Structures are given as structure tokens and as C-alpha cells.
Amino acid sequence: MLHYLYRLPNKPDGGSDLSAPVGMVSIPDESYMHRVPEGAIQVSETPVSEDESGAFFEAWRLSDDGEVYVDLEVAKEIKLNQLRERRDGLFKDLDRQQFNAFGSKKTDIVEKIEEEKELLRNVTERIDWDQVTTLEQINYVMPPEMV
Amino acid sequence: MIDPLKFLPPTDFRDRLNLEADPDGIKSADAFEWEVNTPRMKSTTKIPEKLKALMGGSWPLEDTQRPEVSDAKAQEACSESALERILSKGEARDKANDKCLQRLSVARNRLSPIVRELSLVYPNCSLMISGFFLYPQGGGYMGWHTNEGNACTRLYLSHAPEDDKSFFRYYCGGEYVTSWDKQGWNLRQFEVTKGDDDPLWHCVYANVGRLSVGFRINKNLKPLK
Numbered sequence: 156m157l158h159y160l161y162r163l164p165n166k167p168d169g170g171s172d173l174s175a176p177v178g179m180v181s182i183p184d185e186s187y188m189h190r191v192p193e194g195a196i197q198v199s200e201t202p203v204s205e206d207e208s209g210a211f212f213e214a215w216r217l218s219d220d221g222e223v224y225v226d227l228e229v230a231k232e233i234k235l236n237q238l239r240e241r242r243d244g245l246f247k248d249l250d251r252q253q254f255n256a257f258g259s260k261k262t263d264i265v266e267k268i269e270e271e272k273e274l275l276r277n278v279t280e281r282i283d284w285d286q287v288t289t290l291e292q293i294n295y296v297m298p299p300e301m302v
Numbered sequence: 303m304i305d306p307l308k309f310l311p312p313t314d315f316r317d318r319l320n321l322e323a324d325p326d327g328i329k330s331a332d333a334f335e336w337e338v339n340t341p342r343m344k345s346t347t348k349i350p351e352k353l354k355a356l357m358g359g360s361w362p363l364e365d366t367q368r369p370e371v372s373d374a375k376a377q378e379a380c381s382e383s384a385l386e387r388i389l390s391k392g393e394a395r396d397k398a399n400d401k402c403l404q405r406l407s408v409a410r411n412r413l414s415p416i417v418r419e420l421s422l423v424y425p426n427c428s429l430m431i432s433g434f435f436l437y438p439q440g441g442g443y444m445g446w447h448t449n450e451g452n453a454c455t456r457l458y459l460s461h462a463p464e465d466d467k468s469f470f471r472y473y474c475g476g477e478y479v480t481s482w483d484k485q486g487w488n489l490r491q492f493e494v495t496k497g498d499d500d501p502l503w504h505c506v507y508a509n510v511g512r513l514s515v516g517f518r519i520n521k522n523l524k525p526l527k
Contacts (some may be wrong), residue, residue, distance in 0.1 A: 274526070277527065280524075281523045281524050281526070282522065282523060282524070283426070283521075283522050283523055283524045286520075286521060286522040287522050291451075291452065291453075292520065292522065295428055295430055295452070295454065295518055295520045295522070296428050296520070296522055296523075297428040297429070297430050298428060298523055299417045299418050299420075299421035299427075299428070299429055300418075302410070302413055302414050302417040302418075302429070302430075
């Protein structure tokens, strides 16, 4: 397979700049080149070695020199969204349990769950972004409350 | 000892918050008492009771097929000469490409209390499980590697049924050190660095069934309000 990366339009006139997200297209061989957008550059199957899974694909950017890199600020936002999504699932479970505990008049459990929820509410503010300067480090942000 | 049946459902906050089943009354540790304490490596057999209790019970196997074991192969993979061969070729080996082990599955409701317990010792840190393995009796091993793809502090808690039948061996500063497991729980903490001229090469050998859980520890959180 041949893999190509290209900037997606992010300007009103259909153009794009450095901050544009990228698209990726894979073709079996060069006879399918008509499917590859103009200006796309050929890349390996995993063009960003530190993001082999593509979990931060939306943060990939293409420089004018054809270099693929990761916009760390966008990657941080992606991480925050991943944590929020995880937290939503945890909240749903906790809400259900708190409701059951309330119905059973188990006030100690209700309070314990409330404490847990409070920890979760503040969890994204706990991240010390000054300590997180690479994509690898972004990957390893996981407050214990979220495990 | 905690009831292992409690942990069978894969995810349920009822279990996570089931305080009745938690080893209440056992004091949490605020620090480990290291028996070996060097800048790159720390180890101890003095494991806090609460952590031992949380690690107790049974752990289901994810890889149910028992791998073929060979003690001779395991010893060879973890020998000094094996590392010398790797080094002479100038090979980087972030992860071990030769190993004989079985993965264990970890339900969130078991993992969460362990992580929270560890977070008391490592405040303001993210703790992520890096692997949970059973090294099979008779020749389980993980060959030489550095983990330098993930620079962080690593913590490994391992359990061996007998003294001096399994080890964690490392090479650093031109010196080989073999840290034999003692019967029961063993805790080791070491620093993995990136782009280091002297990475911490390490490997694991087990002639007995050896349980091992590892965590990546990254200081990237602010204190809890």
C-alpha cells in the first residue's frame, strides 16, 4: 500500500495553512493516484513514530517542508477529551449507585460517592501541564481517580 | 485476604466502592522502606500489608495457553553473555523480543484500589499499569531490554513462592546486578531514561511461578485540593 498525507482545507477560500488538520489516503498502487489529492506527500504506514496507533491523528500537522509533526496543544486537548469521555462513563455508574444508596438510606455510601464525584469533577484541573512537554508524556497522563 | 470472587465482574463501581470488602483497618503506607536504595534502583521485601492484601486473591489469566518452557533457554536469555551479544551488535532494545510468560487480566475494580494505594506513596503522579504477567514455573523469562521508549519511573511488584528461584537482573554503570526474589512479595523501583549513554538494561528469570505487575509512574499532577 502507498500512503499519502495532505492538509485539509481550513480557510474560507478552500486553502489551508500550517494549523490545518490532515487527511490520509492509502492506495494499493500508483494506478490509483487519481484518488490522491494534489499536494499530498507520500508517507510511511506510521508517519508519526510516537503516535503509531494514530490516537492523536487530529493533532497531526504537515509543515511546508513536508514534515509530519504533532501539534502538542491540540494533542493536549484530545487527551482532555479522552479523559472527559472516560469520566462521563464513571459518573453514570456513580450516579446510579448513589441513587440506589439514597433509596436504601445508606447515607455514608451516598457521601462517599459524592466525594468520589467531586474528585472526578476536578480531575482535569489536576493535570500539571508544565510537566507535560512531549506526546509521550501526554499519553501517560492518568490521574489515579480515573483508573 | 480479600475475596477474589468480588473481582470477577469486569467493571462495576459497586465493587470499586465496596468498602466492606476493602482491607479496612490496615494502615496505608506513605513511603516504602527500601532495603536497596541507589539512584537508579530501589528494592525491598518490606511490602505494606494493605498493598499485599489488595494484591491477594486470584488473578485470571488472559493468555490461557501455557507457553512451552525451557529453563536452559530462560537462563541463556538472561545471561550476561546474551546482553554482551546485544551490546556488541549495537542493538537498541526498547522492549524484550524474547520472552516466555502469560498475561493476566486486571479488572478495573481490582486495579483501582491498588493504584489509589500507590498514589499515597507517589502523590501527584499518574500511575499506569505497564504489564501484569505470570512467569511460568520451570523457565519463565523476559529477555534483556531497556524500556527507554518510555522514560519514567517504573515500579514492579512481584511475588515468588520460594526464595532465590527467580530474579530481576540489571546492568548499569558497567556492572551486572542480580536481584533474587525472596519468598513472598518483592518491590522494585527503577528509573528508565531516554537517550542515555548508560540505559538500565534489565531482564527477568523465573524457575518458579512468578507473578509480576508493573506501573509507569509520571509526576504530572498537581496536589489534590
